[in-house]
Amino acid sequence: MIGGVATLAAPSATRRAVASAGRVVVKVGSSSLTTAAGGLDPARLAALVDAVAGRRSAGSQVVLVSSGAIAAGLAPLGVRRRPRDLATQQAAASVGQLQLAHAYAASFARHQLTVGQVLLTADDVWRRAHYRNAQRTFSRLLALGAVPVVNENDTVATEEIRFGDNDRLAALVAHLVGADALVLLSDVDALYDGDPRRGGARRISEVNGEADVDGVDAGAAGASGVGTGGMASKLAAARLAASAGIPVLLASAADAARALGPADVGTAFAATGSRLSARKFWLGHAAGASGRLHLDAGAVAAVVGRRRSLLAAGITGVAGDFDAGDVVELLDPAGRVVGRGVVAFDAAELPDLIGRSSHQLPAEQRREVVHADDLVPLMAR
Structure with missing residues (x-):
């Protein structure tokens, strides 16, 4: 851990929301559960479980997103450091996932709590039917009083369809389960600028909007050598969850009891957006995009500013190979993604339609390219 416990005299509204949340998603990284040489650290895992159990006994439902499968499999396989090749990562995950699940089951049993393992791939979030199935599974596990323990299914995930890190996975799961708060636990005690x-960094206790993180140098990957995420991924995940109406607390895993208690440690991210429907969130943040539509300025103003449907007249270019019903990204004239939606035409059909007004099109093609009901405007990024 970097730094010590820093408590606040008067908790903010965001911290009070996290402390009182009825359903919480908690994410913990590999470095907070394992040793640098690989293998689980029983004391660290037990302390985390005690904190989660304490929150459960206070009346909250908890979903635990846990990294650590690959790291836990390194020592048993005699691998000294995190492998770079996917095949060895998958082999380590297949060994480590069993150890991780067994360790959690045994530790939660000390509190008479049952755990349920949920392994997800990006397909389970990107594909609408899979997304809804995952929602039902989580709902039933929570209703039965279990603690779902979630991880990416590293044994089958490929480079092309990986989440990239469990911080993003946690933000997606937080919306998928309708969480009231997201708690990100790591080996750093808060967000710094x-x-x-290296010294001289300013600790940021409250983030109420983008202005509060302007100029923050979050770096890249973590320094422990056993995980894939760093502060950059945690900041991105916190922004994603907050923009979808979910307050976030970023804190040290060593402070887990306080993070899941009074929430008076770490950095609190206020919810900056309204809660989206599951379908709108899926469209905007979870679904995989099969192509891109380039828009002129007028179309951007209509789609983003006035929440209108996208018509062929406002499209200037088409990229990708997609079918009607696929999700596509919408780009402004500067090439920034400003929206996502379900396209009503195949990619092969659109070149003959773009730039043309509805009255210039054949009757059977006089429909929206992306209907407003199937479109989610996004901040330019």
Whole structure:
């Protein structure tokens, strides 16, 4: 851990919301559960479980998103450091996932709590039917009093369809289960505007909007050597969840009891957006995009500013190979993604239609390219 426990005299509204949340998603990273050489750290895992059990006994439902499968499999396989090739990562995950699940089951049993393992791939979030199935599974596990323990299914995930890190997975799961708060636990005690190990970095206790993180240098991957995420991925996940109406607390795993208790440690991210429907969130943040539509300025104003449907007249270019019913990204004239939606035409059909007004099109093609009901405007990024 970097830094010590720093408590606040008067908790903010965001912290009170996290502390009182009825359903919480908690994410913990590999470095907070394992040793640098690989293998689980029983004391760290037990402390985390005690904190989650304490929140459960206070009346909240908890979903635990846990990294650590690959790292846990390194020592048993005699691998000294995290492998770079996918096949060895998958082999380590297949060994480590069993150890991780067994360790959680045994530790939660000390509190008379049952765990249920949920392994997800990106397909389970990108595909609408899979997404809804996952929602039902989580709902039933929570209704039965179990603690769902979630991880990416590293044994079958490929480079092309990986989430990239479990911080993003946690933000997606938080919306999928209708969480009231997201708690991100790591080996750093808060968000800083630079690397706190180098000195001179300013600790940020509250994030109420984008202005509060302007100029933050979140770096890249973690320094422990056993995980894939770093502060950059945690900041991105916190922004994603907050923009979807979910308050976030970022804190050290060593402070898990306080993070899941009074929430008076770490950095609190206020919810900056309204809660989206599951379908709108899926369209905007979870679904895989099969292509891109380039829009002129007028179409961007209509789609983003006035929440109108996208018509062929406002499209200037088409990229990708997609079918009607696929999700596509909408780009402004500067090439920034400003929206996502379900396209009503195949990619092969659109070149002959773009730039033409509805009255210039054959009757059977006089329909929206992306209907407003199937479109989610996004901040330019």
